[in-house]
Amino acid sequence: MEGIICSYHHLYAISLAPRVTTKIFGSCIRVLCNSNIDKGFKLGKDVSLPVTYIRSSENPLKDIGGNPPSERPILAFFAGGMHGYVRPILLQYWYNKKPDMKIIGPMPRDAEGKAKYREYMKSSKYCICAKGYEVHTPRVVESIYYECVPVIISDNYVPPLFEVLNWEAFALFVSEDDIPNLRDILLSIPEERYIMMQRRLKMVQRYFLWHKIPLKYDLFHMILHSVWHNRVFQVSS
Known part of the structure; x- marks a missing residue:
């Protein structure tokens, strides 16, 4: 099942049909919000997905910034x-x-x-x-x-x-x-x-940062880069 990329928000999803999923998850790059190394997150294979609130789909950058x-x-x-x-x-x-x-x-x-x-x-x-x-x-x-x-x-x-x-x-x-x-x-x-x-x-x-239309080096592209990085890491190792 090499090349499969799985995205789950909670590790407990692994418990679903374990006989079927155990082998698949072993070769998946999982993209997880719950990036907990004490609960099975694999450094160098899995990807940590940042949890974000998007306050406005029309203007994701609304109110960004802060005081000096x-x-x-x-x-x-x-x-x-x-x-x-x-x-x-x-x-x-x-x-x-x-x-x-x-x-x-x-x-x-x-x-x-x-x-x-x-x-x-x-x-x-x-x-x-x-x-x-x-x-x-x-x-x-x-x-x-x-x-x-x-x-x-x-x-x-x-x-x-x-x-x-x-x-x-x-x-x-x-x-x-x-x-x-x-x-x-x-x-x-x-x-x-x-x-x-x-x-x-x-x-x-x-x-x-999220953008309505993804821009180079924004969070959309950086998450994909993390997946690519870990895929290359696995191949090279």
Whole structure:
């Protein structure tokens, strides 16, 4: 079954008709949102699919961008539902604890609430991308859209486009066990390093953008590139 490319949003799809699918999945390049190496994601074969919200099909780039570093008074921001076990721990340690840590639960999902959510991201230095039920979260790409350095708290998560991007140049990975030390970790980063990370984030933003008609190097093409890269990698190995 070489050459088959399978796209699934959840690994539990593998359980469907296992006698038939086990052999097929063994030679497939799977494109997965749930890129969890602890649940069978294969580095060098499978492709991490970024989770994105497209707010407007007519104008996918609506509201993209954010404030410059000097106009980001919030150290860290997170808002979202209490899915999984990591987010409740995050709020346990940081909800309403420090004025520069805007760590809250769900926000209203009406137009005003969504606008406020975007404004928080545009006004924060770091955006906390804490896993929910699974390792992936749309906040990773949202952070890139609003030029807020992502702080990924999701052990075993493989970020999208890792084949060609050095994520540590523009994002932070914090262990789930280090949530109590989150503020100290962020404050320990020199301002010069933060500014450089934010600058690099803006440079890679183009690779995560959707367009009504795909453009060279946008997310549509970069996902296909990841599939191509891993196909070549398998052949060469």
